[in-house]
Amino acid sequence: MSRAPAVALLAFALAGAAFAQELPPAEPQAAASTFTPLPAEAIAPLPPPPAPSRVRPEISTDEGGLWGMSERAEQVARASGQLERDPALNAYLRDVACGVAGPYCGDIRLYVMNRPYFNAQMAPNGYMEVWSGLLLRAEDEAQLAFVLGHEIGHYGERHSLAMLRTMRGRANAAMVFSIITAGAGVGVVGDIVYLGTIASVFGFSRENETQADGIGYDHAVAAGYDPQAGQRLWANLLAETRGSDNPDTRREETRASIFRTHPLSADRVEALTARASRSSGGETQRERYRQTIRPFLDGWLRSDLRRRDYGQTALILDRLSAHGEDLGLVEYYRGEINRLRRAEGDRERALEHYTNAIAQPDAPPAAWRELGDYAARDGRNVEAAGFFGAYLERAPNAGDRALIEARLAQLTGGEQ
Numbered sequence: 001m002s003r004a005p006a007v008a009l010l011a012f013a014l015a016g017a018a019f020a021q022e023l024p025p026a027e028p029q030a031a032a033s034t035f036t037p038l039p040a041e042a043i044a045p046l047p048p049p050p051a052p053s054r055v056r057p058e059i060s061t062d063e064g065g066l067w068g069m070s071e072r073a074e075q076v077a078r079a080s081g082q083l084e085r086d087p088a089l090n091a092y093l094r095d096v097a098c099g100v101a102g103p104y105c106g107d108i109r110l111y112v113m114n115r116p117y118f119n120a121q122m123a124p125n126g127y128m129e130v131w132s133g134l135l136l137r138a139e140d141e142a143q144l145a146f147v148l149g150h151e152i153g154h155y156g157e158r159h160s161l162a163m164l165r166t167m168r169g170r171a172n173a174a175m176v177f178s179i180i181t182a183g184a185g186v187g188v189v190g191d192i193v194y195l196g197t198i199a200s201v202f203g204f205s206r207e208n209e210t211q212a213d214g215i216g217y218d219h220a221v222a223a224g225y226d227p228q229a230g231q232r233l234w235a236n237l238l239a240e241t242r243g244s245d246n247p248d249t250r251r252e253e254t255r256a257s258i259f260r261t262h263p264l265s266a267d268r269v270e271a272l273t274a275r276a277s278r279s280s281g282g283e284t285q286r287e288r289y290r291q292t293i294r295p296f297l298d299g300w301l302r303s304d305l306r307r308r309d310y311g312q313t314a315l316i317l318d319r320l321s322a323h324g325e326d327l328g329l330v331e332y333y334r335g336e337i338n339r340l341r342r343a344e345g346d347r348e349r350a351l352e353h354y355t356n357a358i359a360q361p362d363a364p365p366a367a368w369r370e371l372g373d374y375a376a377r378d379g380r381n382v383e384a385a386g387f388f389g390a391y392l393e394r395a396p397n398a399g400d401r402a403l404i405e406a407r408l409a410q411l412t413g414g415e416q
């Protein structure tokens, strides 16, 4: 390798060292997992793993520098306002990760970040991030297990070290470091800058991606998951790239901008499809997955809308409703796309979706408010008052209660 990147990384490691002291010691190996995805007889033996260093390498080495950066990034994640702390969700993800981690289960420290892009990463020190945008896009536990297995594949093969050793120049490295330490992810724009910057330097090679896919596949299938899960997930992401409102994103096509740190290409889907065609059986664990993420769907969809790529959000909604679930929520968000996009015909479509939403038991109260708003603008005052009343009945503690009450009073000539 060239010396320059190692020197640059060493400087980063030293900058990170002060924070590293505050980190908890690495968790003991083979932490007990109470999670059993499938009966034990379904689990086939895995090939012997290569060895990540697992103990902090010498600070003077390039790998030591990489650990320093990782520890600093982990510290930032732990203090981030985007950290999702829900205990049930975190426990579930840890269990799924452990189910496909084999001997590395005890190495993993997993953090869920509320960021609307598809991303997961695992650093050489065992720090793993899973973004809510990934959880929103995975259709089932098998897809999640595959992608976590893929990350563990990068970890086990020490791909980040290989990447570092071919790093394209220290200026890039310095930029990445400054973004990581600036606390990444100040709003959605911050997220995409962060992700794009990391990817510009830390994008894994094609060979590393294919290898990680193979490892993720093997681990997930060995744990009893559906062999088709990985290729379905990648195919969905490619479809989402093609479904983008943004012509630049569509042109990137096979690079799938929503997963920038792991360049995705059609040949990866083909490779996994060929592999999966030789296997059958396995479980998707779709219902268990959906039940776990259901309480978060509303917030994650709201957050996804802030990306303002309505073509992509519409595809997510199609997948979420493919089994006829959460239709009130899905129809409400379809209405939201139309209301916010304001293209020709969107007004009528929004009305239709909100109307569909309120016929479902899980409709968010806001669907009534939006219907009230449209009715009021059309001068249908009695209807509008009915919708606003229904909204306040369902959301008595709404933040905009005073505002809606004022509108109600106006609509009913002050008799309300």
Ligand SMILES: [Zn+2]
Pocket (backbone or CB within 6 Å): 150, 154, 204, 208, 209, 212, 261, 262
């Ligand atoms: Zn990857």
